[in-house]
Amino acid sequence: MSARVRRLVHLLRRRIAVKLTLTLTGFTGVSALAAGLYVDRAFEGVALAAAGQRLAAVARVLEDGARPLALDGPRAPAGEFADRVARAAAARVSLIGRDGRLLADSSRDAAGSAASEGGRPEVRAALAGAPGTDVRREPPGGPRVLFVAQPVRAGAQVVGALRLAVPVSEVAPASAEVRRVMVAGGLLALGVALGIGLFVSGRVTRPVVEMQHIAGRMSEGRFDVRAPTRSPDEIGTLGRSLNAMADRLRAQIEGLAREQAKAGAILDGMVEGVIAVDGHDRIVLTNSRARAMLGLTAAGLRQQPFLEVVRHAELHRVFGEARTAGPGGGVRRAIRLAAPAPLLLEVHAAPLALGAEGTGVVMVLHDVTELRRLERVRTEFIANVSHELRTPLTAIHGAIETLLEGALADPGDARRFLQVVHRHTERLGRLLDDLTDLSNIELGRVAFKPVAVELADAVDSVVAIVAARRGGVAVVNEVPPDLPPVRADRDRLAQILLNLVDNAVKYTPAGGRVVVAAAPRGREVEVTVRDSGVGIPAGDLPRITERFYRVDKARSRALGGTGLGLAIVKHLVAAHGGDLRIESRLGEGTTVSFTLPRGGPDPAA
Numbered sequence: 164m165s166a167r168v169r170r171l172v173h174l175l176r177r178r179i180a181v182k183l184t185l186t187l188t189g190f191t192g193v194s195a196l197a198a199g200l201y202v203d204r205a206f207e208g209v210a211l212a213a214a215g216q217r218l219a220a221v222a223r224v225l226e227d228g229a230r231p232l233a234l235d236g237p238r239a240p241a242g243e244f245a246d247r248v249a250r251a252a253a254a255r256v257s258l259i260g261r262d263g264r265l266l267a268d269s270s271r272d273a274a275g276s277a278a279s280e281g282g283r284p285e286v287r288a289a290l291a292g293a294p295g296t297d298v299r300r301e302p303p304g305g306p307r308v309l310f311v312a313q314p315v316r317a318g319a320q321v322v323g324a325l326r327l328a329v330p331v332s333e334v335a336p337a338s339a340e341v342r343r344v345m346v347a348g349g350l351l352a353l354g355v356a357l358g359i360g361l362f363v364s365g366r367v368t369r370p371v372v373e374m375q376h377i378a379g380r381m382s383e384g385r386f387d388v389r390a391p392t393r394s395p396d397e398i399g400t401l402g403r404s405l406n407a408m409a410d411r412l413r414a415q416i417e418g419l420a421r422e423q424a425k426a427g428a429i430l431d432g433m434v435e436g437v438i439a440v441d442g443h444d445r446i447v448l449t450n451s452r453a454r455a456m457l458g459l460t461a462a463g464l465r466q467q468p469f470l471e472v473v474r475h476a477e478l479h480r481v482f483g484e485a486r487t488a489g490p491g492g493g494v495r496r497a498i499r500l501a502a503p504a505p506l507l508l509e510v511h512a513a514p515l516a517l518g519a520e521g522t523g524v525v526m527v528l529h530d531v532t533e534l535r536r537l538e539r540v541r542t543e544f545i546a547n548v549s550h551e552l553r554t555p556l557t558a559i560h561g562a563i564e565t566l567l568e569g570a571l572a573d574p575g576d577a578r579r580f581l582q583v584v585h586r587h588t589e590r591l592g593r594l595l596d597d598l599t600d601l602s603n604i605e606l607g608r609v610a611f612k613p614v615a616v617e618l619a620d621a622v623d624s625v626v627a628i629v630a631a632r633r634g635g636v637a638v639v640n641e642v643p644p645d646l647p648p649v650r651a652d653r654d655r656l657a658q659i660l661l662n663l664v665d666n667a668v669k670y671t672p673a674g675g676r677v678v679v680a681a682a683p684r685g686r687e688v689e690v691t692v693r694d695s696g697v698g699i700p701a702g703d704l705p706r707i708t709e710r711f712y713r714v715d716k717a718r719s720r721a722l723g724g725t726g727l728g729l730a731i732v733k734h735l736v737a738a739h740g741g742d743l744r745i746e747s748r749l750g751e752g753t754t755v756s757f758t759l760p761r762g763g764p765d766p767a768a
C-alpha cells in the first residue's frame with residue numbers, strides 16, 4: 164500500500180461520519196449485488212425452463228421424422244433433415260444414434276465429427292428413455308448453450324436421441340435486460356445509501372464533533388467556551404459534564420494562580436533575595452530582589468541551570484554544601500559580588516526536600532553592604548573624633564607643661580602660651596558643638612519650625628556676620644528681591660548659609676568673589692553659593708560631605724575648620740526636604756547649591 168493510500172485510509176478512519184457512511188454504503192452495495200445475482204439467476208432459470216419445454220415439444224413433434232433416420236445410421240438424408248428442421252425450429256439440431264454416435268448435426272463444425280455424444284448428460288438421459296436437458300459452454304470457453312434431448316423410440320425401444328440446442332443468450336435475452344436494470348437499480352440504491360449515510364452520520368456526529376472542538380479549546384485553557392446542553396440524549400449529558408468539569412478546573416486553576424500570585428507577591432516584597440534550585444541545580448524560584456542582586460531578568464529563568472545563569476564559584480560551593488548539610492542544617496557565608504553592582508551578601512542556604520525531584524536548596528541573600536559600610540563609618544568616625552580631639556588636647560597639654568616648667572615666670576611667654584591654650588580650647592568647643600549638632604540632627608532631636616522666610620533678608624544677615632573675617636573677598640547678595648519666600652526653619656537656614664558662605668570665603672584667596680543667588684525651580688527655590696576660590700579636586704568631590712573629610716587637613720585646621728560643616732549642611736538641607744549639590748573646578752571655584760520648598764504665607768509666622 165503506497166503512503167498516499169495509507170494516509171487516505173487513515174483520514175477516512177479518523178472520521179466517524181465517513182466510517183458510518185462507508186459502512187452503510189458497503190452494506191447496501193453487497194445487498195444490491197446479492198439481490199441482483201439472485202434475481203438474475205432466477206430469471207435465467209425461468210427463461211431456460213420455458214425454452215427447454217418449447218424445444219422438448221418441438222423434438223417430440225420431430226420424433227416420427229427422426230426415427231427412420233436413427234435406425235438407418237449416418238446418411239445424407241439425416242443431414243438434410245437436421246438442416247431443414249434446424250431452420251424451422253431456429254435451433255441447432257443433432258441426431259444421435261443409440262450407441263451415442265452423432266448421426267447428423269445442423270452445425271457445420273460438429274457435422275461429420277466422429278465424436279461420441281453419448282457422454283453428454285442430456286444425451287445420456289434421452290438414450291436412457293427420459294428427456295434430458297443441459298446448459299454448458301460449447302465449444303468449451305465459448306457461449307453458454309441450452310441443450311434439450313428427446314429419446315427417439317421405435318415401439319418400446321429407444322433407437323436414438325434428437326437434440327435441439329440454442330444459445331442461452333437467445334432464449335434468455337431478458338436476463339441481460341434484467342441485469343442492466345439491476346445494475347442501474349443497485350447504483351441508485353448505492354447513491355441513496357450514500358446520501359442517507361452522509362446525512363444521518365452528519366447529524367449524529369455533528370454534536371460529537373462540536374463537543375470535540377469544545378473539549379479541545381478547554382484543553383488549551385479556554386474555559387469560557389460552553390458545550391451545548393440542550394439535547395436530552397447522551398450528547399447533552401456529555402455537554403453538561405464537560406461544562407461542569409471546565410467550571411471546576413477554572414475555579415481550581417484560578418485558585419492556584421491566586422495562591423501563586425500571593426506567594427510571589429510576598430516573596431517579591433521581601434528585602435532579602437530568595438533563590439531555590441532543584442536536585443539538578445536548576446532554578447525553581449527567584450524573587451525580584453534576588454534577580455536584582457544577581458542582575459537577572461525574570462523571563463525564561465525557570466528550569467535554567469543555575470550554573471549557567473550565575474557564574475559565581477562561591478555561590479555554587481554554598482549550594483553543594485547546603486545540599487549535603489542534612490535536614491535542619493544549613494550553610495552561612497559572606498559573599499562578595501562584583502557585578503552588576505558591588506555587593507556584600509550574607510548568604511544562608513538550606514536543603515530543600517522536593518520529593519521526586521530530589522534535594523534542592525533554598526538560599527536567602529541578605530544585602531549587608533550598607534550595614535557593613537555603616538559599621539565602617541562608625542569605626543572611622545570614632546577614630547576621627549579621637550584624633551580630632553587629641554590634636555588640640557596635645558597642644559593644650561604641651562602649652563600648660565611649658566607654663567609649669569617656668570614659662571609662667573615670663574609674662575610675655577605666659578601670655579603666648581595661654582593664647583595657645585585659649586585657641587585650642589575654642590577649637591575643642593567648636594568641635595564638640597558641631598558634633599553635638601550633627602548627632603542631634605541625626606537623632607531627630609532638633610525641632611524644626613518651618614516658616615515662610617524671605618531669603619534675601621536671611622542672606623543679608625549672614626553676609627553681615629561673615630563680613631568681619633572676609634579678608635579681601637567680596638561677598639555679594641544677588642538674591643532677587645521679588646523671589647517668593649522659602650519654607651524653612653529660620654535659625655537652621657541661617658546655619659546652612661553661614662556654613663556655605665564661610666567655606667566659600669575661607670577657600671577663596673584675597674581679591675576673589677563670593678556670590679549668593681537664588682531662583683525659583685518649579686515648586687522649589689534653588690539657592691547657590693558660588694565662589695572664585697581654590698576649588699575641590701574631582702576625586703574628592705563625592706566624599707566631600709562625609710564627616711571629617713577634608714581636601715587639605717592642615718589648611719582646614721589652620722582656618723579653624725572642623726571638617727563637619729558640609730556634613731551638617733547636608734543633613735539640614737535634607738531635613739528641609741531639599742537636595743545638596745556641589746560642583747567645582749580646581750583653581751576656578753566652587754558652586755554649592757541646595758533646594759528649599761517654596762513657602763506660602765504662613766499662618767504661624
Ligand code: ADP
Nearest residue numbers: 666667670713714719724725726727728729753
Ligand atoms: P571644614 O570645617 O574643613 O571647612 P567642611 O565640611 O565645611 O569642613 O568642608 C569640608 C572640606 O571641603 C573642606 O576641608 C575643604 O577642603 C572643602 N571645601 C568646602 N567648601 C569649599 C569651597 N567653597 N571651596 C573649596 N573647598 C571647599
